[in-house]
Amino acid sequence: MGELHTETGGHLPDVRLAYETWGTLDADGANAVLVLHALTGDAHVASHRADPSAGWWEELVGPGRAVDTDRWFVVAPNMLGGCDGSTGPSSPAPDGAPWGSRFPFVTLRDAVETERRLAEHLGVTAWQAVIGGSMGGARALEWAVTHPEMVRGVAVLASTACSSAEQIAWAQAQTQAVRLDPDWAGGDYHPGPGPVVGLGIARRIAHTTYRSAAELEGRFGRAAQGAENPFGTVAGPRAGRYQVESYLDHQAAKLVDRFDAGSYVTLTEALMSHDVGRGRGGVEAALAGYPGRAFVAAVDSDRLYFPAESERLARLLPGEVPVHTIASPIGHDGFLTEYAQVAEELKAALEL
Ligand SMILES: CC(=O)SCCNC(=O)CCNC(=O)[C@H](O)C(C)(C)COP(=O)(O)OP(=O)(O)OC[C@H]1O[C@@H](n2cnc3c(N)ncnc32)[C@H](O)[C@@H]1OP(=O)(O)O
Numbered sequence: 001m002g003e004l005h006t007e008t009g010g011h012l013p014d015v016r017l018a019y020e021t022w023g024t025l026d027a028d029g030a031n032a033v034l035v036l037h038a039l040t041g042d043a044h045v046a047s048h049r050a051d052p053s054a055g056w057w058e059e060l061v062g063p064g065r066a067v068d069t070d071r072w073f074v075v076a077p078n079m080l081g082g083c084d085g086s087t088g089p090s091s092p093a094p095d096g097a098p099w100g101s102r103f104p105f106v107t108l109r110d111a112v113e114t115e116r117r118l119a120e121h122l123g124v125t126a127w128q129a130v131i132g133g134s135m136g137g138a139r140a141l142e143w144a145v146t147h148p149e150m151v152r153g154v155a156v157l158a159s160t161a162c163s164s165a166e167q168i169a170w171a172q173a174q175t176q177a178v179r180l181d182p183d184w185a186g187g188d189y190h191p192g193p194g195p196v197v198g199l200g201i202a203r204r205i206a207h208t209t210y211r212s213a214a215e216l217e218g219r220f221g222r223a224a225q226g227a228e229n230p231f232g233t234v235a236g237p238r239a240g241r242y243q244v245e246s247y248l249d250h251q252a253a254k255l256v257d258r259f260d261a262g263s264y265v266t267l268t269e270a271l272m273s274h275d276v277g278r279g280r281g282g283v284e285a286a287l288a289g290y291p292g293r294a295f296v297a298a299v300d301s302d303r304l305y306f307p308a309e310s311e312r313l314a315r316l317l318p319g320e321v322p323v324h325t326i327a328s329p330i331g332h333d334g335f336l337t338e339y340a341q342v343a344e345e346l347k348a349a350l351e352l
């Protein structure tokens with residue numbers, strides 16, 4: 001994608017974006033749909049011939065699905081700063097060593113600029129829809145506000161127009177957990193293994209906010225993990241655990257296995273900076289300038305991206321925009337597990 005001067009004055013001499021596509025682009029380049037991933041997601045939204053493994057929104061995208069790949073050319077990039085093929089802190093800098101601490105602070109606007117260049121590279125002239133959940137929804141809104149002439153429809157699931165103090169607070173605990181791990185080494189831990197303890201703690205904090213208290217209670221309650229004695233964690237050398245501790249240990253290990261700590265901090269801080277109203281006279285003024293279609297959905301049990309925030313977003317978008325409800329007991333992650341509930345409404349609202 002060439003060189004990038006970032007919003008806050010950083011410089012990347014040569015940005016690479018990894019992406020996947022489905023379907024065929026028409027000659028006018030306008031039958032396109034952009035799908036944007038959440039914090040630790042990737043470009044693999046759905047299966048395709050080259051990679052038949054299920055994607056994270058498998059039931060949304062494909063032949064005959066709500067985003068019908070027989071009709072639409074679907075594009076999904078890995079975000080700038082990520083670790084699934086796009087340029088991020090673990091990628092080589094011009095001197096061949098990983099960027100590490102030299103990787104600049106990036107914002108969602110910087111990510112949108114790299115995605116705009118990707119559109120140009122692919123020959124896409126307009127998006128019928130830009131769709132995302134959580135951080136993907138935040139980027140989708142940034143797209144709509146930054147390039148309204150290119151965005152005919154936007155879908156924002158479990159997300160907001162700007163990160164709230166509460167969301168920033170949870171995120172800060174996570175970035176601190178990574179940064180305060182001695183193996184972070186100021187961000188220059190490559191080749192690794194790096195701050196795996198800190199990253200694991202960050203995921204435990206994050207994952208708890210992605211789920212609901214009711215789900216954790218119903219699923220684990222106060223049960224012990226197998227024959228382990230939970231009181232062992234306090235009293236003795238035997239590290240007994242509650243079942244929910246074991247579950248979070250597992251979630252932490254899974255993320256540490258598949259995600260780079262530098263990317264985790266970079267993307268988390270990009271999301272903390274999210275504010276479509278920055279430099280545009282505030283959120284209200286920024287959203288008022290978007291003339292396209294909009295679809296907004298919230299998970300009823302979300303305790304990180306409250307449904308009330310989606311209602312505010314819908315009110316501020318021009319026209320009558322209803323908030324569609326994903327009914328799920330699990331919390332924020334419901335936009336990844338039960339999105340199919342709103343797939344038909346999304347298709348209708350964005351004329352897909
Ligand atoms: C694998 C990848 O590459 S994912 C790439 C794309 N990723 C993304 O888009 C990120 C977003 N995705 C996610 O965050 C998640 O995948 C979600 C939210 C969609 C689903 O979360 P999951 O962790 O799969 O579901 P769930 O909360 O039910 O946890 C199940 C896991 O907990 C484990 N588990 C359940 N109870 C316990 C326990 N008491 N102790 C230890 N582990 C436990 C299960 O064995 C299972 O393990 P597995 O995932 O290794 O099979």
Ligand SMILES: N[C@@H](CCO)C(=O)O
Nearest residue numbers: 038039040041134210
């Ligand atoms: N579980 C998701 C939700 C973030 O909003 C992720 O890790 O990307």
